[in-house]
Amino acid sequence: MTDFTPFASLIGGALIGCAAVLLMAANGRIAGISGIVSALLPPAAREDCLPKVTFVAGLIISPILYQLATGETVVQTVSSNLVLMGAAGLLVGFGSVFGSGCTSGHGVCGVARLSWRSLAATLAFMAVAVVTVYVVRHVTGG
Amino acid sequence: MRAVASLLSGIIFGIGLIVSGMSNPAKVLNFLDFAGTWDPSLAFVMGGAVVVTFIGYRLAQTRARPAFAERFYMPSARDIDGPLLAGAASFGLGWGLGGYCPGPAVTALALHADGTLVFVSCMLIGMWGARAAKDRLGELAAGPAA
Numbered sequence: 001m002t003d004f005t006p007f008a009s010l011i012g013g014a015l016i017g018c019a020a021v022l023l024m025a026a027n028g029r030i031a032g033i034s035g036i037v038s039a040l041l042p043p044a045a046r047e048d049c050l051p052k053v054t055f056v057a058g059l060i061i062s063p064i065l066y067q068l069a070t071g072e073t074v075v076q077t078v079s080s081n082l083v084l085m086g087a088a089g090l091l092v093g094f095g096s097v098f099g100s101g102c103t104s105g106h107g108v109c110g111v112a113r114l115s116w117r118s119l120a121a122t123l124a125f126m127a128v129a130v131v132t133v134y135v136v137r138h139v140t141g142g
Numbered sequence: 143m144r145a146v147a148s149l150l151s152g153i154i155f156g157i158g159l160i161v162s163g164m165s166n167p168a169k170v171l172n173f174l175d176f177a178g179t180w181d182p183s184l185a186f187v188m189g190g191a192v193v194v195t196f197i198g199y200r201l202a203q204t205r206a207r208p209a210f211a212e213r214f215y216m217p218s219a220r221d222i223d224g225p226l227l228a229g230a231a232s233f234g235l236g237w238g239l240g241g242y243c244p245g246p247a248v249t250a251l252a253l254h255a256d257g258t259l260v261f262v263s264c265m266l267i268g269m270w271g272a273r274a275a276k277d278r279l280g281e282l283a284a285g286p287a288a
Contacts, residue, residue, distance in 0.1 A: 001172070001179050001181075002163070002166065002168050002169045002172050002179070002181045002183075003181070004181050004182055004183055005162075005163055005183050005186075006182075006183065006186050008161055008162060008163060008183075009162040009163055009164075009183040009184070009186035009187045009190070010162075010186045010187070010189070010190040011161055011162070011190070012157075012158045012159065012160070012161035012162020012163065012164065012187055012190070013158065013162055013186060013187035013188060013189060013190025013191040013192075013194075014158070014190040014191065014193075014194045015154055015155075015157060015158030015161060015162075016154075016155055016158035016159065016162070016187070016190070016191040016194075017158075017190060017191040017192070017193065017194025017195040017198060018154055018158070018194060018198070019151045019152070019154035019155035019158060020151075020155070020191070020194075020195045020198070020199075021194065021195060021198025021199065021201075021202060022147060022150060022151045022154065023147070023148060023151040024198070024199055024202045024203075024208065024214065025198070025201075025202035025205075025208060025209060026143070026144065026147035026148075026151075026208055026209045026210050026211075027144045027147055027148060027208055027210055027211050028207070028208035028211040028212075028213055028214040028215050029148075029211075029215055030215070030216070030217065031151065031155060033155075033243075033244040033245040033248065034244045034269065037244055037248065037266070037269065038269040038270075038272075038273060041266060041269060041270045041273065042270075048144070050144070050145045051144040051145045051147070051148035052148070053145075054145045054146070054148050054149035054152065055148040055149065055151060055152040055155075056152060056248060057149060057152065058148070058149045058150065058151065058152020058153040058154075058155070058156060059152045059153075059155060059156040059245065059248045059249045060156075060248060060249070060251055060252055061153065061156075061252070062152070062153050062155070062156025062157050062159075062160065062249055063156065063160055063165070063249060063250070063252045063253055064252055065153060065157070066156075066157055066160050066161075074160055074165060074250075074253055075166065076165055076166040076167065076168070076250060076253060076255065077166060077167065077168035078167055078168075078241075078242075078250070078255035078256075078257035078258055079167070079240065079241070079257050080256065080257060081257070082256060082257060082260045084239055084240065085240050085242075085257040085258075085260045085261045085264075086260045086261070086263075086264040087236070087239060087264070088236040088237075088239040088240025088241075088242065088261060088264075089236065089240065089242075089247075089260065089261035089262065089263065089264030089265040089267075089268060090236070090264045090265070090267060090268040091232050091233065091235050091236025091239070091268065092232075092233055092236035092237055092240065092242065092243060092244065092247075092261075092265050092268065093236075093244075093264065093265035093266060093267065093268025093269040093270075093271075093272065094229075094232050094236075094268035094269070094271055094272040094275075095228075095229045095230065095231065095232030095233030095234070095235070095236060095268075095272070096229065096233050096243070096244055096269065096272075097229070097268070097269045097272035097273055097276070098225055098228060098229035098232065098272040098275060098276060099225065099226050099227070099228065099229020099230045099232070099233055100217075100219065100225070100226060100229065102233060102243050102244050102245070103237075103243040103244075103245065104155075104243075104244075104245050106230075107188060108188065108191045108192055108195055109195060110217070111188075111192050112191075112192045112193075112195035112196040112199060113199065113216070114196075115217070115220075116220070116222065117219060117220055117221065117222055117226060120222045120226065120227070120230075121226055121227070121229075121230040122230075124227055124230035124231060124234065125230040125231070125233045125234035125237060126174075126234065127234065128230070128231050128233075128234025128235055128238065129174050129234040129235070129237045129238035130174050130176065130238070131238070132174075132234065132235050132237075132238025132239060133171055133174040133175050133238045134175070134176075134177055136238070136239065137175055137177075137178055138177050138178065
């Protein structure tokens with residue numbers, strides 16, 4: 001069980017939106033995490049690579065800043081089945097780049113641009129994820 | 143200045159993921175579990191993010207160009223094609239198995255869960271493979287090399 005947190009989630013979502021708007025207004029770039037991260041993999045283009053590095057660095061230090069600022073620890077439950085997590089990582093990594101975007105690039109920025117392509121991708125990955133969770137939790141009983 | 147702006151954007155993005163609860167894979171998996179312990183929070187995250195981005199993008203683009211760059215780099219692809227849907231299907235399968243998508247996984251690295259470290263390592267391999275596959279498909283579509 002996790003608690004339904006409508007207000008915290010709405011505020012957190014609005015912050016994600018602010019981050020996306022800042023990146024567009026300042027640098028003219030879409031805040032698509034898979035696009036930014038994959039562009040840093042070898043062979044990486046040298047031009048304009050630093051802003052991508054600092055964006056990823058910002059993500060990585062954000063829980064540390066959050067804990068320093070609020071004194072609260074970030075609570076999470078991650079599966080300890082490392083084979084499952086490895087397979088999940090491969091599928092997410094491959095799919096996000098092959099499908100040109102993930103939850104941020106298609107789901108937030110693309111839908112906000114009213115792109116049918118991004119809406120189609122978002123509905124497709126949501127539907128597959130819902131079916132996957134249904135099979136794992138209610139059919140195989142994991 | 144671009145590097146500073148994107149550092150700030152990354153920090154705000156990560157804190158948004160943490161405040162909204164999306165850095166916790168259990169919360170994401172419960173959103174996807176309509177038949178069980180359903181937690182609708184993710185819909186509120188997406189709603190908040192999309193509304194702010196929709197309004198903010200419109201305001202940002204009333205200016206001729208971004209503050210620190212020559213132009214707005216908007217995606218030009220419009221087609222709902224095979225690679226888009228195949229990629230989305232692979233992504234959805236992995237997202238449903240692990241409860242992580244790229245943003246929350248990278249944000250959670252500093253929390254040091256073993257599952258996160260394995261997920262991100264494999265995610266990078268998957269991204270690298272997909273880029274190689276896309277390049278190869280592009281070469282095939284362009285015809286045999288002279």
